[in-house]
Amino acid sequence: MNIFLDNMVIDYLFRITVQQYNSPHKLSLEEIRSLAEKGRVRCFMALITRVEMLHGLEKAGLPAPKVLECARNDSSKLRIAEQMNIVWVSYPASRGDDTYSRSDLTLRSWGPQWNIAHALEEKLLRIQGISNGDARQIVSMLYGVDQFGAKCDFNAFVTEDGPLLTAIKREVVRGSLSELDGVHFCNAREFIDTFAESNT
Numbered sequence: 001m002n003i004f005l006d007n008m009v010i011d012y013l014f015r016i017t018v019q020q021y022n023s024p025h026k027l028s029l030e031e032i033r034s035l036a037e038k039g040r041v042r043c044f045m046a047l048i049t050r051v052e053m054l055h056g057l058e059k060a061g062l063p064a065p066k067v068l069e070c071a072r073n074d075s076s077k078l079r080i081a082e083q084m085n086i087v088w089v090s091y092p093a094s095r096g097d098d099t100y101s102r103s104d105l106t107l108r109s110w111g112p113q114w115n116i117a118h119a120l121e122e123k124l125l126r127i128q129g130i131s132n133g134d135a136r137q138i139v140s141m142l143y144g145v146d147q148f149g150a151k152c153d154f155n156a157f158v159t160e161d162g163p164l165l166t167a168i169k170r171e172v173v174r175g176s177l178s179e180l181d182g183v184h185f186c187n188a189r190e191f192i193d194t195f196a197e198s199n200t
Contacts, residue, residue: 001041001198002152003032003191004141005086006159007049007133014077025160028188032158035195036084043084044152046140048091052133053077089144089152091136092117117143120179129167138168142179156184158191 012029015021035041053074057067092113117139124135138157145151159165168185171177184194 001156001195002044002154003041003156003158004044004046004137004154005032006137006157006161006164007045007052008160009158009188010045010049010077010081010086012160013080014073017076017080025188028192029160031192032188033080033084036086039085041195042087044087044089044141044146044154045081046091046137046144047088048133048136048140050078050088051091087146087152089140089146091140092143092145093121093136093139113143123177127167127171129163129170131164134161134164138180141183154183156186156191156194158186158188160187162187 009029009032012021012025013033016026016029032041032043036043057070057074062070094114120142121135121139124130124138125132130138137159141154141157143151165185165187168177168180172180172185184191186194
């Protein structure tokens with residue numbers, strides 16, 4: 001089973017590790033991590049997540065100790081991703097005039113699907129409840145490729161972002177996001193419930 005993890009998932013897994021996060025979904029998040037480490041699910045994330053980490057470190061006015069703390073935290077998150085055997089996929093709507101076009105992370109993803117990826121991103125940004133980061137994550141899931149240029153289909157997009165889930169589910173019911181047909185958008189608990197049902 002292939003699942004795409006929103007950047008919030010890896011952030012919450014890090015917070016669980018340092019005992020700074022407790023919610024009804026804590027056990028489900030830990031179960032996803034365990035399933036990934038055991039190879040029972042194959043997890044993917046967007047390279048754009050790593051660009052967002054860089055942006056966090058480059059925020060104007062951050063004191064040096066805070067920058068060092070954030071850098072250590074990001075390194076820990078990337079170690080968790082490595083332990084989960086995360087496959088990184090490209091951001092296929094890179095542009096030369098924005099701060100998300102880091103040549104080492106996103107520029108290589110320019111390709112034949114750029115036009116449809118960019119069009120979907122613009123469409124998503126017109127939907128209330130979907131942020132710039134949300135749109136980039138979804139576009140990466142649908143049209144991004146791995147380091148070998150391979151495209152993958154996903155059974156689920158897992159996020160702990162409540163407003164994003166509400167917006168996506170609303171628009172799917174309305175029939176306005178046919179591009180997302182076949183992908184189950186869910187939080188960690190919903191995914192684990194579905195995974196358990198499919199394996200009984």
